Amino acid sequence: MGREIExxxxxxxxxxxxxxxxxxxxxxLCTDQDRTVRVRLEGxxxxxxxxxxxxxxxxxEFEYEVPASxxxxxxxxxxxxxLIEKRRRRIDHAGRIWEVDEFSGENEGLVVAEVELDEExxxxxxPPWVGEEVSDDPRYYNANLxxxxxxxxxxx
Amino acid sequence: MGREIExxxxxxxxxxxxxxxxxxxxxxLCTDQDRTVRVRLEGxxxxxxxxxxxxxxxxxEFEYEVPASxxxxxxxxxxxxxLIEKRRRRIDHAGRIWEVDEFSGENEGLVVAEVELDEExxxxxxPPWVGEEVSDDPRYYNANLxxxxxxxxxxx
Numbered sequence: 057m058g059r060e061i062e063x064x065x066x067x068x069x070x071x072x073x074x075x076x077x078x079x080x081x082x083x084x085l086c087t088d089q090d091r092t093v094r095v096r097l098e099g100x101x102x103x104x105x106x107x108x109x110x111x112x113x114x115x116x117e118f119e120y121e122v123p124a125s126x127x128x129x130x131x132x133x134x135x136x137x138x139l140i141e142k143r144r145r146r147i148d149h150a151g152r153i154w155e156v157d158e159f160s161g162e163n164e165g166l167v168v169a170e171v172e173l174d175e176e177x178x179x180x181x182x183p184p185w186v187g188e189e190v191s192d193d194p195r196y197y198n199a200n201l202x203x204x205x206x207x208x209x210x211x212x
Numbered sequence: 213m214g215r216e217i218e219x220x221x222x223x224x225x226x227x228x229x230x231x232x233x234x235x236x237x238x239x240x241l242c243t244d245q246d247r248t249v250r251v252r253l254e255g256x257x258x259x260x261x262x263x264x265x266x267x268x269x270x271x272x273e274f275e276y277e278v279p280a281s282x283x284x285x286x287x288x289x290x291x292x293x294x295l296i297e298k299r300r301r302r303i304d305h306a307g308r309i310w311e312v313d314e315f316s317g318e319n320e321g322l323v324v325a326e327v328e329l330d331e332e333x334x335x336x337x338x339p340p341w342v343g344e345e346v347s348d349d350p351r352y353y354n355a356n357l358x359x360x361x362x363x364x365x366x367x368x
Contacts, residue, residue: 085249085262086242091290093241093249104260104276106241106249108290116289118282120260126274133272134247134264 060107061114061173063180063191071185072156072169077145080157083135087199094198095122095130098144102127113176113191136202138162150181162205168196216263217270217329219336219347227341228312228325233301236313239291243355250355251278251286254300258283269332269347292358294318306337318361324352 082096094105102124108116131139142157152171159166169186190196195204238252250261258280264272287295298313308327315322325342346352351360 085247086244088242091241104262106260106286106290116285118278118286120276120278122274122276129272130262130274134262 058117058119059114060117061176062170063113063173063189064196065169065182065189065191066187067156067167067169067185068187069185071183072145072147072154072167074147075145077143077156077158080142080144081131081139082198083131083137083139084199084202085130085135087136087202092199095127095135097124097127097131100124110197113173138202138205140198140201147183149183152180154183154186159201159206162207163201164207166201166206214273214275215270216273217332218326219269219329219345220352221325221338221345221347222343223312223323223325223341224343225341227339228301228303228310228323230303231301233299233312233314236298236300237287237295238354239287239293239295240355240358241286241291243292243358248355251283251291253280253283253287256280266353269329294358294361296354296357303339305339308336310339310342315357315362318363319357320363322357322362 078099080096080098082094085093085095090109092107096103096105102122104120104122106118138161140159140163141161142159142163145156147154147156154169154171156167156169168190171180173180194200195209234255236252236254238250241249241251246265248263252259252261258278260276260278262274294317296315296319297317298315298319301312301314303310303312310325310327312323312325324346327336329336350356351365
């Protein structure tokens, strides 16, 4: 298992729009506050991820690779719908990898940048295309974007 | 993936009490009617199993082996409690393997025998220690035994 510690930001401008990225399709078998179970296709790779409750910036995380065809079948037949679709770009900035997710489908218009940390209070150098921090806002949890997609937020 | 087809029975008498069996500890990350996610320790083996809705005697099933230490951690920290504990014996009868689960903990007193089939209408030869069939009774689903353990049924 790991413990995932991450900070999350909206983006500002287009500086993050570099390269093609990889198409992600993901869905949830469970979106409880205390535990989520996610099925994801990362390009051709299938993954199941189980996470615990978020405490501060961190949460327990268990991840297992599964055959892509089985991930596909679980997404179509077992996961809660709508599925989440996004294009993920990995961008190196000041020695850290930022993951920028450009959502499509029901969450079209939303772009979120995440960076993983080793410690909650670690200093980070923010890329110039990073905007408002949303680490503490549960609306941005992908599990919540299933139930309340960005298109329904009424924020423009 | 597989499709699981099984029939389930109570037992009658003690003829099933053969050998030591293996201790199972299992818990659920999700007990929806449409999808269950189960974490199990089968002796020293960790397994995650995802099942779809039961339709007749069958349901979709995906199973993945995981490290036992991670299964243990998910059981303690993430799964719904109480956990389910049972001793499983595998008994050969007339060319078929019967799995007999003797529950302990909150489900003490319950013993259930299951047999897997290739087809729903397959003929089977019942062992003499098999009692009433309960395939259609949702109370016997292990996911339901978490919420309504046998000890609370009031059946003696």
